[in-house]
Amino acid sequence: MGVLSHAVLPMLALALHELARFYFLARAETLNLAQRDFIVNARARGISPWRLRWAYIGRSLISAFLSRLSDTLTGLVSAVFFVEIVFSYPGTGYLIYSAILDRDYVLLQGAVVFMAGVVLLMNWLVDGLSGHLARRG
Structure with a gap:
């Protein structure tokens, strides 16, 4: 329980900014998709709003989310x-910070190369x- 209570603020610090970015991305893409012909035709055919949101708009949002996710991963690291x-x-960031303060260039180089590999x-x-x-398709 102690570890979880101490992890709340760091998780919120990392998640809230990205959550807002994905919310505004989803909102803008949904408003853009709502005017596209295949959505207008599906609505005219009488498809239920739930199916319209999940099967039509939701599937189209996945590609926009994935393209934003690759940018987000680099920012999160x-x-x-x-x-x-x-x-x-105590993590990789703290290790890199300690290596900078101690002028341990070998450790710094190894950690940066490792993190670059993880991001790639x-x-x-x-x-x-x-x-x-x-x-x-």
């Missing part, structure tokens, strides 16, 4: 560094998922 330093969490791997997975969904 860099934000985690600052959150770990501010909240004194996450972006590769998101791109692969986007390609899979685009192939599906």
Whole structure:
């Protein structure tokens, strides 16, 4: 229970900004999609509003969310560094900060290369998922 109560503020610091970005993205894309021909035709055919939201608008929002997710992952990795330093969490960000203060260039270089690899791997997975969904149609 102690770890969870101490993790609330760092999680909120990381999540609230991204939550607002995804909310406004979903709102803008939904308003844009609501005027497209396939939505207007589906509404004219009498498709229920629930099915219209999930099957038509929701499937179209996935590609916009995935493209924003690859940008968000990079921002979250860099934000985690600052959150770990501010909240004194022992993690990669705190390790890099300690390596800078101690002038341990080998550790700093290794940690930065490792984090760059993690970011590249996450972006590769998101791109692969986007390609899979685009192939599906």
